[in-house]
Amino acid sequence: MPADRSTCSQPAPTEPGATSRRTFLAGLAGAATVLSGCGGSNSDSPSDNIASPSQPTGPDPGPDIDPPVEPPExxxxxxxxxxxxxxxxxxxxxxxxxxxxxxxxxxxxxxxxxxxxxxxxxxxxxxxxxxxxxxxxxxxxxxxxxxxxxxxxxxxxxxxxxxxxxxxxxxxxxxxxxxINTQNWSFVHYGDQGVSVRAQRVTEEILKQPRDLAIIAGDLSYADGDQSVWDTWFDLVEPLLANTITMAAAGNHESKDGDGLQSGKAFKSRLTHPDPLLNNLNPNPGSTYYGFDIGRVHFFVSSAGALIDDFTLAEELINLEIDLAKAALRRARGELDFIILIQHYPIWTDQDGRSPANLTLVALQENILLRYGVDLLLVGHDHIYQRSVPMGFGIPSLLGYVQVLTGTGGQSVRLFDDNGIQRWSASEFVGIGFSRFEVEPGRIKGYFYGAAPQGLGDDVRQTVTDPFALHDEFEVEQRNWLACQNCAVPARPASELLQDFPALVAHTRERNRRAMEHHSHG
Known part of the structure; x- marks a missing residue:
């Protein structure tokens, strides 16, 4: 449960549309003036300091004088x-x-x-x-x-x-x-946070956990074009992000910060990431597709078309292919244990209104994930927690990838559909929370910590007061030698990757439009 706050404490974060940082600081300055009197002695009138005739006589000690009050800094x-x-x-x-x-x-x-x-x-x-x-x-x-x-x-x-x-x-x-102890280290993963009290609770719970890295799978602030909301979000998460290496993917709500070539400009200008291998169209400090290593784990962060209006999708696909091909070769040589892909959109889901699959990403990414033997796919977008067994094309497969959907950062609480859980799904949860991973040689242990809402009805689902608890636990083992060798294949040429690119662009735009429409309807 969140700690009790007195009326003299700092106000909790608000929903999007909150005041700017400058107004927030001015409010704190005013609160400091009020606080200087909290718990202090009451002021006395002059007559209260005059001795009455019934008091003992003697040298007049003079009026009682309170010690001077230091003005607030x-x-x-x-x-x-x-x-x-x-x-x-x-x-x-x-x-x-x-x-x-x-x-x-x-x-x-x-x-x-x-x-x-x-x-x-x-x-x-x-x-x-x-x-x-x-x-x-x-x-x-x-x-x-x-x-x-x-x-x-x-x-x-x-x-x-x-x-x-x-x-x-x-x-x-x-x-x-x-x-970072690169033999034994840990990281957290979540997406879809915003600036609500639910989001604050998720941040507070993560701060209780050991972690060397924080991964945010898109839809960070939900500014949706109101740039002051980014300031509110950064205020909320600074205690976490300033003490933890943080790497983020762009989500569909980041696309609303700027039009056309400026799509996602707030994300690109406020964050700092590695440059892509090929970098002709995305010369921004906050790159939206990039790779990095920690220890024996290679990560690649993808936009998965979330910012398609900036015309970088073709270049990103080429970067993705080359990066994963190089990582698969390094793993076959014994230099890496795991390959992890991070993006906002899930490929498969059981969230109400979006199941059973993101067909644009099925066509675009499934063969890439399976070709290079990606071990983990970390995503958000759907405001649920759902973890798969190793799978490919929606079918359990020992040579497939494990998708961990953690869109439970606090923006809202969504439901699963009524069609039943698909065969690839291993664990589901409704509420808020985050995933945590412990990395050790040849193994990644995964955990999901969540807090459930007061109920599933529309009138109570967004109120989450339950304590956080462990709701899922699993392991991902390093692939065997033969599987690693089979995935060490050359990157395909751009002519092959982009042969159906116009259709891919059209499908991606339609997917993004529907994602925004679904959001606007609750």
Whole structure:
């Protein structure tokens, strides 16, 4: 259950359309003035300090004087916000830090860091060994700036302690990124979060779990074109994202932040990801398709056509094919244990209104997943939890992939259809929650933690007050040697991949339209 909050505490996050960060900070400043009187003594009238004739006589001690009240410290004029960590290159020796400041007038931003451990009582120690100037650019859609700095040459066995900001504009809290033990490490996965109280509960529960990486499978803020909602979302998740490497996929709601070639511009300009292998049409810091390694696991993040209006889908398909072919070859050589694909859209689902399958992705991706032996497909979009057995084309197969659909980040709670669970499905849950994975040599253990709603009726389903609990547990084993060898095949040429591209584009646009229509109807 969420902790009780008094009337003097900070207000909980609100739904989309919430106030901007600047208004939020002004509210906090006003709250600080109120708080200065919370629990204090009542003010006295002058007559209360005059001795009455019945009191003992003696030297007049003078009027009682309360100790002076220290005025509240004014808020920093340009506080850093939305701090989040990611990787662009090596997950061992590099970390990228991104953050925002309001208005174009904020002072030049700095990142201060070192690799000394953060000891108890030193959370706000302002002394760091290194200080670097960040790059700055205008933030899409709002009067703000986005700042970035990539830290290279790190000792992979030591934590990174850091803060961002400026002496005149204000500093962030001190954050810490722990080193990753690449033999035994963990990550969390969820999608479809938004800025509701449900979303806040999911973030709070994840913070209780050990994790080295956070994967967000699309539909992060649900800004839907209202750019101030992105600020509210980053405020909500900063305690998680600033202390955890975070990598994200773009979802269909990200597409509403900008039109045409600008589709998904807020996602692309606010996040920081690796560059694709081929990068002619997607020159954005927050790439929407990219690969990265952590230990012996290779990840590829795909947009799956969520931002089709930016005309990068053909290039993305070529990137996807080449990346997975290279990863499959590395696995056959013994350099990798697992290949994981991340995207917003599921391929198979039992959510009401969307089952049994996303036929556009069946035609587009199933043969790619099976050709290169992808082990895990991590998705969102449908606001349910559903995990498959190893499968291909909707049929259980020991040589297939396991799809983990975790669209339970908090935006809303949806239901399963009335047609019964399909044969590939191994576990289902209605509510909010997140998946957590523990990686060890040759094995990935998966867990789903969720909280159920008060009921399944439309009038109570969005109220989730139950405690979080473990609702699913499973394992994915490394493929055997022969299966790995069979998946180590060359990437197909673009002429083969794109031979039916006009039809693929038409089907993808129709899929995206229906996804938005389904959302607008509840």
């Amino acid at each position: 004014p808020p920093a004029p340009f506080p850093p916000r939305g701090v989040h960590a990611s990787i662009e290159e090596s997950s061992l020796t590099s970390r990228s830090i991104t953050w925002f400041t309001d208005t174009s007038h904020a002072p030049a931003q700095l990142l201060e860091y070192d690799q000394e451990p953060l000891l108890e009582g030193q959370q706000n120690t302002p002394v760091f060994l290194h200080q670097r100037h960040a790059s700055s650019e205008a933030t899409f859609g709002v009067d703000a700036q986005t700042h970035r700095f990539k830290i290279d040459g790190l000792d992979p066995d030591k934590p990174v302690r850091y803060r961002v900001g400026s002496p005149s504009g204000g500093w962030s809290p001190v954050y810490q990124l722990t080193p």
